[in-house]
Amino acid sequence: MRNLAVCLLLFFLHVVYVSAQERPYFVTYSHEMEEPGNLDIEFFGVDGKPAAANRFVGSNLEFEYGVKAWWTSEFYLDGQITQHDSTIFTGYRWENRFRPLLREHWINPVIYVEFENTSADKALREVVGHDGVPDFATLNSIARQDKEREIETKLILGSNFRGWNLSENIIAEKNLSNDPWEFGYALAASRPLKLAANAYDCTFCPEKFQAGVEMYGGLGDRYSFGTRLTSQYLGPTVNWTAPNGTTFSFSPQFGLNDYSIPRLYRFGISYEIEQFLSRFRRGGN
Amino acid sequence: MIRKIPLLLPILFSTAFVLALADGAWLTKVPSRDHARLNPYQGQPDAIAAGRRIFLDHCSKCHGENAEGTKKRPALTSQRVQQQATVGDLHWLLVNGNMKKGMPSWAKLPDPQIWQVITYVKSLHDN
Numbered sequence: 008m009r010n011l012a013v014c015l016l017l018f019f020l021h022v023v024y025v026s027a028q029e030r031p032y033f034v035t036y037s038h039e040m041e042e043p044g045n046l047d048i049e050f051f052g053v054d055g056k057p058a059a060a061n062r063f064v065g066s067n068l069e070f071e072y073g074v075k076a077w078w079t080s081e082f083y084l085d086g087q088i089t090q091h092d093s094t095i096f097t098g099y100r101w102e103n104r105f106r107p108l109l110r111e112h113w114i115n116p117v118i119y120v121e122f123e124n125t126s127a128d129k130a131l132r133e134v135v136g137h138d139g140v141p142d143f144a145t146l147n148s149i150a151r152q153d154k155e156r157e158i159e160t161k162l163i164l165g166s167n168f169r170g171w172n173l174s175e176n177i178i179a180e181k182n183l184s185n186d187p188w189e190f191g192y193a194l195a196a197s198r199p200l201k202l203a204a205n206a207y208d209c210t211f212c213p214e215k216f217q218a219g220v221e222m223y224g225g226l227g228d229r230y231s232f233g234t235r236l237t238s239q240y241l242g243p244t245v246n247w248t249a250p251n252g253t254t255f256s257f258s259p260q261f262g263l264n265d266y267s268i269p270r271l272y273r274f275g276i277s278y279e280i281e282q283f284l285s286r287f288r289r290g291g292n
Numbered sequence: 293m294i295r296k297i298p299l300l301l302p303i304l305f306s307t308a309f310v311l312a313l314a315d316g317a318w319l320t321k322v323p324s325r326d327h328a329r330l331n332p333y334q335g336q337p338d339a340i341a342a343g344r345r346i347f348l349d350h351c352s353k354c355h356g357e358n359a360e361g362t363k364k365r366p367a368l369t370s371q372r373v374q375q376q377a378t379v380g381d382l383h384w385l386l387v388n389g390n391m392k393k394g395m396p397s398w399a400k401l402p403d404p405q406i407w408q409v410i411t412y413v414k415s416l417h418d419n
Contacts, residue, residue, distance in 0.1 A: 037400075040396065040397075043396060075391070076392075076394055109388075109389070109391040111387050111388050167400070204345060204408055214405075252349070282353050
């Protein structure tokens, strides 16, 4: 296992990175797709301390591939560490995003479909239904016995206007066991600190930063739609793209009611490998 | 065989349509308002340098380091791009992409950066 990790690290250190122009969002999806042939590798983590429960760090390792200009596919591996408890692998997810309209409009829809097979997940990549603080109080050894095989669908709406990106997600999730549909939402807006690029190479120039705000939460389920007994979060978010193309993101997020974790600290790192599969073909570089 | 001709005709027509799109048919789809747009950075040396940096970051893997094209993707030094297409046409293409042909939308780039890339690409004609 360690050899495999070293091999992967060496491989990724030797490939060419590109500036990813990622939006600084952790939960919200924009309508922007991965460029065809590019592989984006991302690590996202979230640190939180729920009231009357142990501190945790949830994480995702994501592999996002542009299959077509209108189709992006992504595979996630999830894990979590809970203080005074354990470190566990919590499952996997496979998502696909499809852009039905092939031109840019004032608002652009994207259809999102995901299958997830997780247990004791604390990555908080979406908040739906009545997800909240009580979910974090269970010991990992007990929580992981409850397998969640779910289908998650989203309607992603996105707009770009004068450098601003506005994104709205409407989420519907169904546990494939006999649970009702659960609903949620996510909203975000962001903008680069400077719109025009610098003529010369620079590390900390404003166009390398994007800043914005993100808000998301649950909307109950089929039988109890609304915001009662749901968790809601809001926070500023920022990212910076280093000269080698690696993007670092950070967001402190705040629970807006007692059912939410008071503070979440989200962090992420991502890098994009251009034309990934062509590297394995004869003559690829 | 005669019975198969009606089945073959749509295939032949659709093949011809796809081939037509591959040779720059996107130019015919640009609305006149976009076609007539002007580049606010036209000829500015700083914009050319900035455009070159963005081009190397996002475009060169498909279109070549000097826009000379690659096996599967077109050169941007061609007569079609350099003379036939206006800067407005190129802006429209970058914003909307040509997704069926594999060209993604670059609307994620701020508008000034799109114009900087176009300034760089058009400067290749002068060289």
